[in-house]
Amino acid sequence: MHSLLLVAAFLAATNSSAQQAFQLDPSFQVGISSSYVASIQIMNNSNILVTGLTNFTSNDLNDYYGSIQLFEDGSRNATFPAFPLTTGNGELKKWNDKYYVIAGQEVSRLLSNGYVDADFGPMFEDEFFSSLQAGDFHIFNDGRILFSGQHLLDDTVRDFEGIYTLVWFSNEGYLDTTRIHRQSNGRMFEFEAYPEGSVPEVEGKFLCSTQGTQYEGQPVGKVFRIHPDGALDTTYQSPLSNFGWVQVIHPFPDGSALLGGAMKLVGGTDTLSLLKLLPDGSLDLEFQLLDYRINTFFASLTSVNDVHVLNDGRMIVVGNFEFVNEHEHGCIAMLESNGTLLTDQFEGAFCGDYENSPIVNNRYLKGITPAPDGSYYIYGAYHGYHDGATYYPQQRFISRLYGLDVGIAERRALPPLQPYPNPAGGTFTLELPLKAPAPLELLDAIGRVVHTQLLRPGTHSHTVQSALPAGVYLLRVQEAQGVRRGRVVVE
Numbered sequence: 001m002h003s004l005l006l007v008a009a010f011l012a013a014t015n016s017s018a019q020q021a022f023q024l025d026p027s028f029q030v031g032i033s034s035s036y037v038a039s040i041q042i043m044n045n046s047n048i049l050v051t052g053l054t055n056f057t058s059n060d061l062n063d064y065y066g067s068i069q070l071f072e073d074g075s076r077n078a079t080f081p082a083f084p085l086t087t088g089n090g091e092l093k094k095w096n097d098k099y100y101v102i103a104g105q106e107v108s109r110l111l112s113n114g115y116v117d118a119d120f121g122p123m124f125e126d127e128f129f130s131s132l133q134a135g136d137f138h139i140f141n142d143g144r145i146l147f148s149g150q151h152l153l154d155d156t157v158r159d160f161e162g163i164y165t166l167v168w169f170s171n172e173g174y175l176d177t178t179r180i181h182r183q184s185n186g187r188m189f190e191f192e193a194y195p196e197g198s199v200p201e202v203e204g205k206f207l208c209s210t211q212g213t214q215y216e217g218q219p220v221g222k223v224f225r226i227h228p229d230g231a232l233d234t235t236y237q238s239p240l241s242n243f244g245w246v247q248v249i250h251p252f253p254d255g256s257a258l259l260g261g262a263m264k265l266v267g268g269t270d271t272l273s274l275l276k277l278l279p280d281g282s283l284d285l286e287f288q289l290l291d292y293r294i295n296t297f298f299a300s301l302t303s304v305n306d307v308h309v310l311n312d313g314r315m316i317v318v319g320n321f322e323f324v325n326e327h328e329h330g331c332i333a334m335l336e337s338n339g340t341l342l343t344d345q346f347e348g349a350f351c352g353d354y355e356n357s358p359i360v361n362n363r364y365l366k367g368i369t370p371a372p373d374g375s376y377y378i379y380g381a382y383h384g385y386h387d388g389a390t391y392y393p394q395q396r397f398i399s400r401l402y403g404l405d406v407g408i409a410e411r412r413a414l415p416p417l418q419p420y421p422n423p424a425g426g427t428f429t430l431e432l433p434l435k436a437p438a439p440l441e442l443l444d445a446i447g448r449v450v451h452t453q454l455l456r457p458g459t460h461s462h463t464v465q466s467a468l469p470a471g472v473y474l475l476r477v478q479e480a481q482g483v484r485r486g487r488v489v490v491e
Contacts, residue, residue, distance in 0.1 A: 022346065024387045025375070028400040030074040031056050034354070035064070036362070036381040037397045039092035041099060042371045043112065046072050047080075050379075050398070051092045051101050067092075067101065069114060074398065081114040095139045105131040107147055109173070121173025128155040128175045132163070136190045138206070143171030146230075148188035148208070153181060165210070166191075166230055182230045184220075186212020192249040192257075197437030197454050202255040202279065204228035209246035209261075222246065222263060225281070238281040241266045247305045247319070253436040254457060255279025260304030260317065273304045274317060276339065288339035292321040306367040308376070311478070313337030318365035318378060322350070330386070331365040332378065352384025352393070376401045417475045417486025419464070426490055430455075430462045432477065442466055442488075443474040466490070 038052035048070040055064050056076060066089040069080035076082075090102025098117060099110045109120035116122075123129060135149030147167050153160045153175070160181050165188040168179035191208040206226050208215075215224060218232055223246060225236035244262040251257040256278050263272045265283070276287035294302050305319040318332050327343050330350020334342045354362045366380040378399050385395035392399075419428040430440075434457040442451040442464075451466045455477065466473075468490050475486040 022387065022401050022403045024385060024390075024392060024395070025400040025402060026392055026394075028072075028074045028398075029394050030070065030396055030398045031076060032397040033057060036366070037379040038090050038366060039101070040367070040369050040377055040379055040398065041092050041094050042369065042377075043069070044097070046372075047077060048072075048377070048398070049092065049099060049110075049114075051089055053089055054397075066103065067110065067114065070398075074400075090134065091136065093137070093139055095143060100137065100139055100145065102134050102137070105134045105149070107134070107137050107145060107169075107173075119172060123169070123173055126174050128153055128160075129167070130154075133187055135165070135188050136192075138191065138193055144176065145169045145171075146191075146206075148191055150187045165212075166208075166226075168230075180230060182216055182226075184210055184212045184215040186210050188212075190246050190249050192251055194251045194255070195253050195437075197456065198251075198253040199255055199279075199457055202251070205233060207249050207251055207257055209249065211242075211245075213242055221266070223249075223259060223277070223281075236281040238277055239265050239283050241268070244271065245303070247303055248307055250307045250309065256284065258307050258309075258315070260307055260319065262301075262303045271302070273302055273319065273321065274307070274335075274339070286338060288335075288341075290325050290335075290339065290341055291323075292319070293323045294321055295323070305365065305380075308368045308370065314342070316368055316376075318368050318380070320364035331363065331380070331382070332368075346388060348386065348388035350386050351380070351382035352386070352391075354381050354383045354396075371400075374402070415484065417477060417484050419475065419486060419488045422487075423489040423491045426467050427463065427465045428488055430464065430475075430477075431460055432462060432484070433460045434458075434479070436479075438477050438479050440464065441476045441478075442468065443476065444471065 032054045034055045035053040037050055041049045043049050050070060051067045053064055054068055057063050065082040068082045069077040071077055092099055092101045097112050101108055101110060106123040109117040111117050130152045132150040132152055138146045147169060148165060151164050151167050153164050158177060164181045165184045166182035168176035168181060170176050189209045191206050193206050194202045205228060207223060208226055209223050213219060216232055221238045222240035222242050223238045225233040227233055241264045243264040246259055247261040249257060249259055256276060258276050260274050272289055273292035275289060276284040278284050292302050302321050303319050304317045308316045314337060315335050317335060322330050324333050324341050328348050329346050332346050332349055334345040336342060351363050362381040364380045365378050369377045379397060383396050384393045385399050417430055419430055421428060434455055436457050438455045440453045440455050441449050444450050450468060453464060455462045470490050473488050473490060475488055477484040
């Protein structure tokens with residue numbers, strides 16, 4: 001298989017039509033020898049917080065850690081506490097200057113210095129709660145969390161007894177006795193909140209996936225929507241059967257959503273790795289359904305594990321696949337906003353095999369995370385990375401890429417903003433149709449941002465009340481397609 005991959009990569013690299021915009025940073029090398037990286041976060045000091053099951057030796061089975069910290073060059077920070085798996089081996093999410101992480105079957109909270117936050121839980125000390133299996137979690141602005149999976153509750157006072165799949169916790173890590181916990185007849189997997197500033201029809205709601213067929217006693221498909229309090233949103237009907245699994249949910253502010261994993265439509269036979277649903281849950285027929293494939297014994301495990309949407313609407317998808325529509329894209333590919341494969345990007349790229357056991361070869365990307373400096377980190381379980389032109393055998397488990405935003409600049413020639421009245425007395429109007437929320441910024445003559453406002457979708461007319469002193473100000477609105485600019489004079 002490797003020889004075939006290398007030949008295909010060489011042909012792709014020598015094809016004059018290929019435009020490899022994404023450069024691997026070979027100076028970034030991670031010394032992890034096994035077993036997988038589940039999640040990463042870029043810390044305020046630019047170091048990298050890593051969770052998963054990591055081992056820096058090739059033969060010491062006792063040297064596995066759940067959370068570690070890496071320097072910017074990929075080397076391990078030996079002064080940062082490295083804990084066993086009970087402190088974090090799953091999904092990692094930032095909250096203020098702290099980090100929530102799946103730790104075994106529960107959720108833990110870490111301080112920025114790597115130690116467990118003593119002001120949160122631990123959950124297993126709660127007399128009303130014990131976890132059977134972890135799923136996903138959402139962090140609210142005040143630090144409360146909503147936790148999916150399968151959990152046993154014994155709250156006889158409020159009559160929450162038995163197995164629950166969606167449970168609320170306080171920001172101290174204890175069962176939230178002010179909320180209604182929810183049940184389904186199968187473990188709940190990924191779920192995701194619609195982003196702040198979404199259209200009113202979905203703001204505050206969640207898209208959820210399940211292993212079961214019912215939620216709160218009502219029939220649901222693989223993906224369903226719930227209200228902010230956890231009650232089922234019966235207006236949302238998805239066409240997905242209960243086959244397979246969902247690895248990633250990416251909701252958009254207009255109510256639509258991308259789903260990655262291994263899924264089937266009701267009555268369908270094809271396994272779909274990436275699709276898009278409209279705000280009512282129906283399939284977006286304009287979004288291209290591509291063929292993601294593995295030519296090995298483990299072809300049934302093909303899936304898209306993560307999606308990162310760029311500012312211009314294009315998207316990077318990573319996962320467990322070797323080919324996309326017969327084009328070699330090993331674990332990573334770029335798509336247009338409508339799902340069309342961009343064959344001139346990541347053509348011939350692939351991750352090398354990581355032998356986890358004599359019969360299982362891992363080669364997958366779990367996720368992609370942007371960094372403040374414009375770089376992107378890809379991570380998962382692999383030994384060696386080929387960028388379509390060069391093979392880098394020392395790349396393992398985490399790699400750093402530059403240039404994913406190449407090509408955006410030429411797509412940003414949007415019509416200028418035309419505020420009225422202009423000059424204005426501090427209050428003016430913008431006529432701007434928006435399909436998604438867009439931030440407006442006003443900058444003074446020396447480039448300082450002096451006013452910000454979130455423009456909501458669904459209306460053409462936006463009133464801006466700035467209360468700024470007299471002067472000339474630059475207007476800037478960031479949309480998915482690019483940036484609009486204009487100028488207003490305040491008298």
